[in-house]
Amino acid sequence: MTDTGTPRNTSTVSKATTQSRRLISTWQSFNKSGWNTDNLKQLSLINQRLIGYAERYQDEDHLTVAQAIDKILTQLIDSEQTQDLETLTQRVRDLAKITLRKSDQGNASSTPQLKLRKPIYLAILDTNYAEKLSRQLSYFGLQCKILSTVNELEQHLRITQPSILVMDVDFAGDPDSGIAFVENLSSANTLNFPVSFLSKGRSSLETRLKAIRTGSKSFYLDSIDPGRLIEHMDTEGSDSQDNDYRVLVLDDSRSQAHFIDTTLKKAKMTAKVITDPMLILDTLEEFQPDLVILDMYMPGCTGSELANIIRQHEKWVSMPIIFLSAEDDINKQLQAMSLGGGDDFLTKPINPDYLIRTIRNRGKRAKSLLALMVRDSLTGLYNHTHTLHCLESAVQNAQRENTSLCFAMVDIDHFKKVNDTYGHPIGDKVIKSLSLFLRQRLRKSDVIGRYGGEEFAVVLPNTAATDAVMIMNEILAKFRKIAQSAGDTDFFVSFSCGIAALSPGMEESANLSEIADKALYEAKHAGRNCVRLYSSAN
Numbered sequence: 001m002t003d004t005g006t007p008r009n010t011s012t013v014s015k016a017t018t019q020s021r022r023l024i025s026t027w028q029s030f031n032k033s034g035w036n037t038d039n040l041k042q043l044s045l046i047n048q049r050l051i052g053y054a055e056r057y058q059d060e061d062h063l064t065v066a067q068a069i070d071k072i073l074t075q076l077i078d079s080e081q082t083q084d085l086e087t088l089t090q091r092v093r094d095l096a097k098i099t100l101r102k103s104d105q106g107n108a109s110s111t112p113q114l115k116l117r118k119p120i121y122l123a124i125l126d127t128n129y130a131e132k133l134s135r136q137l138s139y140f141g142l143q144c145k146i147l148s149t150v151n152e153l154e155q156h157l158r159i160t161q162p163s164i165l166v167m168d169v170d171f172a173g174d175p176d177s178g179i180a181f182v183e184n185l186s187s188a189n190t191l192n193f194p195v196s197f198l199s200k201g202r203s204s205l206e207t208r209l210k211a212i213r214t215g216s217k218s219f220y221l222d223s224i225d226p227g228r229l230i231e232h233m234d235t236e237g238s239d240s241q242d243n244d245y246r247v248l249v250l251d252d253s254r255s256q257a258h259f260i261d262t263t264l265k266k267a268k269m270t271a272k273v274i275t276d277p278m279l280i281l282d283t284l285e286e287f288q289p290d291l292v293i294l295d296m297y298m299p300g301c302t303g304s305e306l307a308n309i310i311r312q313h314e315k316w317v318s319m320p321i322i323f324l325s326a327e328d329d330i331n332k333q334l335q336a337m338s339l340g341g342g343d344d345f346l347t348k349p350i351n352p353d354y355l356i357r358t359i360r361n362r363g364k365r366a367k368s369l370l371a372l373m374v375r376d377s378l379t380g381l382y383n384h385t386h387t388l389h390c391l392e393s394a395v396q397n398a399q400r401e402n403t404s405l406c407f408a409m410v411d412i413d414h415f416k417k418v419n420d421t422y423g424h425p426i427g428d429k430v431i432k433s434l435s436l437f438l439r440q441r442l443r444k445s446d447v448i449g450r451y452g453g454e455e456f457a458v459v460l461p462n463t464a465a466t467d468a469v470m471i472m473n474e475i476l477a478k479f480r481k482i483a484q485s486a487g488d489t490d491f492f493v494s495f496s497c498g499i500a501a502l503s504p505g506m507e508e509s510a511n512l513s514e515i516a517d518k519a520l521y522e523a524k525h526a527g528r529n530c531v532r533l534y535s536s537a538n
């Protein structure tokens with residue numbers, strides 16, 4: 001059985017960190033043995049690999065220092081200078097500090113890690129405004145780079161692509177010169193990220209047309225709502241979830257299973273491969289796939305039979321099932337599909353391109369159908385019923401695997417006052433901003449739901465109570481700093497949070513939601529704007 005579902009952050013930290021350690025130890029040994037130009041060249045090669053890893057995994061801390069080291073090494077090598085290495089030494093020390101910090105983070109494996117995303121580039125002429133926007137986005141856990149000249153922007157684009165570029169329409173000084181810059185990127189085929197334009201004051205229809213013709217889908221007048229910008233990044237950006245399917249593969253042939261696993265991995269999908277048909281139901285429950293690929297003929301049973309059994313569970317009725325077989329008789333294929341309720345049939349030998357395209361097509365449709373059933377329309381978060389389903393599965397998983405689990409309930413404080421003062425639509429905007437905020441700050445493996453009007457619920461698997469309290473406190477501290485806007489007025493909102501931790505004697509998920517509710521009640525009574533962990537002593 002192969003599990004390829006490694007969280008991105010784990011490799012992010014370890015690859016650049018490991019390479020950084022390699023660089024530091026090489027530096028130490030040359031420092032002892034004495035320096036020459038060949039040593040410097042060797043160090044430079046190691047450093048370039050570090051830059052590569054840091055870029056690939058968007059590890060900005062390592063990237064910045066490694067780039068500084070690269071500059072110093074290039075100068076030293078070009079001038080054949082091996083005497084005064086003080087600046088190099090300082091930068092290697094900086095690297096050591098970062099590496100130590102990252103290693104510490106890596107050890108706290110049960111601590112929820114915040115998502116790493118590519119930076120947002122703010123090419124905005126008004127630097128005061130750019131700083132304010134950057135600060136607001138930083139509360140969402142997003143990192144911005146403020147770039148105030150075309151030169152700076154070009155330099156940064158050569159190193160790392162942003163998750164989104166926010167561009168002043170007049171960025172280069174002349175009217176519409178920012179749009180012209182983006183047009184040039186597009187003609188040079190180097191526009192691989194979304195762009196949002198910002199215009200101070202009214203802009204002509206001609207400008208708006210030029211902007212839309214670059215392929216940009218959003219245009220802001222005067223100011224940018226961080227929530228809207230994040231939504232735009234999520235729907236348009238390269239970080240979009242389109243590819244992110246969880247695929248369960250059952251094939252009794254190990255070599256075939258390995259081939260599919262590798263193909264899915266290359267397409268950045270999360271795969272779980274099993275070779276024993278008898279494990280299918282348990283694995284479905286544990287892995288919660290978006291889609292299943294079943295070999296048609298296996299010892300002991302057929303794919304059609306298994307598909308029928310899977311479909312007997314209400315939860316899996318609409319999940320796409322793709323059959324694999326060497327059978328190329330179309331009549332037999334159709335018969336197998338109608339008998340087993342499969343959605344597609346792929347013939348062996350499998351064409352990797354066809355496999356991936358079939359998964360994407362099926363997965364996309366299934367996700368949008370499912371979204372209608374399980375998601376709340378205002379926030380896109382899971383609705384109350386589905387959140388409880390997820391909590392139930394998470395409790396079963398945690399009990400089976402003997403891991404920790406927390407359930408948090410979050411309720412916006414004095415929300416009635418927000419509606420009464422600023423109106424219902426602004427209230428809705430606050431609800432959406434908290435939903436976006438939770439999505440940004442929590443891990444992909446956490447389940448976030450809208451529990452009721454201004455109430456949210458979060459399932460935190462593999463999380464100890466102390467970590468859950470820490471992360472929810474951190475989220476609260478940042479959320480209450482977000483300036484919510486109502487016309488020209490800014491206001492701030494806090495929330496109260498109650499947390500319940502799964503304990504060994506606890507049987508039902510209902511217990512967990514009940515006691516999280518009690519803890520939330522306590523948080524409200526303690527004056528709101530705080531996090532409370534349920535304790536049986538209360």
Ligand SMILES: Nc1nc2c(ncn2[C@@H]2O[C@H](COP(=O)(O)OP(=O)(O)OP(=O)(O)O)[C@@H](O)[C@H]2O)c(=O)[nH]1
Pocket residue numbers: 411412413414415416417419423424425426427428431452453454524528
């Ligand atoms: N804008 C908006 N308001 C909603 C929505 N759902 C519920 N509400 C409002 O949320 C308010 C909740 O008010 P209360 O339950 O009194 O709570 P509160 O004012 O937040 O006070 P505390 O929770 O005690 O801090 C009510 O006025 C509801 O009408 C929604 O989808 N949008």
